[in-house]
Amino acid sequence: MVSLPRPPATSLLRFLFLGLSTLASPSRAQLELHVPAGLTRLKAVEGAEVVLPAWYTLQGQVSSSQPWDLLAVMWFLEQEGKDLNQVLAYISGVTSSKPGVSLVYSMPSQNVSLRLQGLQEKDSGSYRCSVNVQDHQGIKRSHSSKTLELRVLVPPAPPSCRLLGVPRVGTNVTLSCQSPRSKPAAQYQWERAPPSAQVFFAPALDAIRGSLSLTNLSSPMSGVYICKAHNEVGSAQCNVTLEVSTGPGPAVVAGAVVGTLVGLGLLAGLVLLYQRRSKALEEPANDIKEDATAPRTLPWPKGSDTISKNGTLSSVTSARALRHPQGPPRPGALTPTLSLSSQVLPSPRLPRTDGAQPQPISPSPGGVSSSALSRMGAVPVMVPAQSQAGSLV
Template sequence: MVLKAGTPETSLLRILFLGLSTLASFSLAQLKVHVPTGLYKLEAVEGKEVVLPAWYTVTRQQESSSHTREVSVLSWFFQQEGKELTQVLTYFNGALSSNPRVSLVHPLPTRNVSLRLEAVQERDSGTYVCSVNVQNGDGNASVNHDSKSIELKVLVPPAPPSCSLQGVPYVGTNVTLNCKSPRSKPTAQYHWEKLAPSAQVFFGPALDTVRGSLKLTNISTAMSGVYVCKAQNKVDFSQCNVTLEVMTGSKAAVVAGAVVGTLIGLMLLAGLVLLYQRRSKTMEELANDIKEDAIAPRTLPWTKGSDTISKNGTLSSVTSARALRPPKGASPRPGTFTPTPSVSSQALPSPRLPRTDGPPPQAVALSPGAVSSSVLSRMGAVPVMVPAQSQAGSLV
């Protein structure tokens, strides 16, 4: 049972503790609590068991009384620096209560009131106070009280350290071997040694026993080997090791080249990735812009009965489809040639021109095999004015 500071139970125990101390000064009986001579400080190893030895004695006069009832109240208190007093064990009116891992070495009633702590932790370090109260049984109210304190310090063995190599180990350079334990109480001291076949033990100033560093200067291939660091305090020790392989100039160049090549390769790979991502982003933005700005193509307003311009952009041989067709039901005469539209124009119908009552146009000399104008008139053809075309390709 733990009584925390500020609770009514703690206040009551304090009053009882002070009251018993005051009454003890008026008692005729003498009670004395003892601890081993000079044992005011006790050390224990973390995780182990420790016994805080304590016992009490009474005067001959008190022992001769047949009505004496010993160990009326027994208490063990624990206090750390800067913190309140707490109770870890109490025996009152035959009832015993205590914290976990806390017990008495001997069962009561007995004058040996030693305290046992099991599996101690670093947080168990502090001051332990043993208080014994014995009341007379002859009807008097006199109470005998005494107390003694023991300071306990829990030691922590060094945790396994970590070893590392600082520097590039090639011939003629300097390197540093580092060693550090994450937890140790008291603080660990560090020692370095080189294993066989060329065993060696190192000392200052190359060795720093507090920081755990070993500086090796102007190293050579003969200094290659396994180096062991030992972290040690008064409780125990633990160790780690590191392998030193001193390289010659050629090996160092190869290693340096490999490192530089790796770094360059990583930089190039990162650059390619960034370039690919940027290009993908640009293409995506361009596609989005095209989709937003695109306009549907217009359909040219060509009508079915309009004239068609030739491929070279000029008008030529524009005729009427109706003039080129023979009359309905008439068949072409033998030896006549049915004119067809020029190859450079499409045979689309053109607007029909009005007929005139004037004299017929004069015949034009035709080349052999061509159809005369009179024949075309009889066939119902209509004369058409063809615009002249200049050499530049424009209409006149």
């Protein structure tokens, strides 16, 4: 067996075969090609092998002393939308074929059945057998052909099972099952595995699409669900586990988390806003206005008022009007202070609210302040005065 020639050569062989058929002269022997009745349409499973049966007879042959020679046997594959494809040729004792294609019997033989091995889906189509014979002298020829239909079937490939929806109590879910490859198209059946075995039918089951609708879920509906995809040549199955939960769904949990985060964000925003407003109210109060009036100074008595006419040293006490005993002292109010006639006291000052330290007031050239004397360790002493008579008082 040799490999098939290229397409141009195949076409040439076909034209040669048709030419021989056309030029075949009438003779007393007529060639007739036969196929089994009722086997013109064959089915086979992918991966298996099949035999396309065919044989020929010669009618009107005068005697066996004048045998007819088998000139050519050809098998062609016809597919819709594709060119005619030669799969096997036997011409003058030489056979050429495609891989997996052969004749059942060795030639020359009146049985020209074709064997196909390792079938694939692409091998489906119409197979035409053509036979040419001639007499022993090569003068008389005859031709005949027959066609057989072959359909290669594919069992369902293992399907994939999916769960569509959230299996919670009271909700609805859909179980989906789909086989990626099947010829003819697969039919689907859903059932529940033991110990709670159950078989489902329409309308909950869609046998064409492979879907099963489960409504108003409850906890007892949990279990293993099996899908079977089947056609006339095989079947395959898959399963999915359904666990019906009673707690809140992921959406509820996510909503609670998002709500908590939003609430915390709003609370933080309110705190920041309150702090900013408080700071804005404090800043104007701490600023010193340039046009503010200076505080009044406490009037002090003159030095001549501190000494009585009899020459006795007396103290002068000056105070502002007394406030309510339970009220706090007003800023800038002075308390009575013992003063000497020979001392110059500084004027009282209001405390500053801007945090700056008050500048010390330098004493006048004529005396030293009482605070300076205290820091130097001085002690107040009563000095006796002299009367006009010259005696001490």
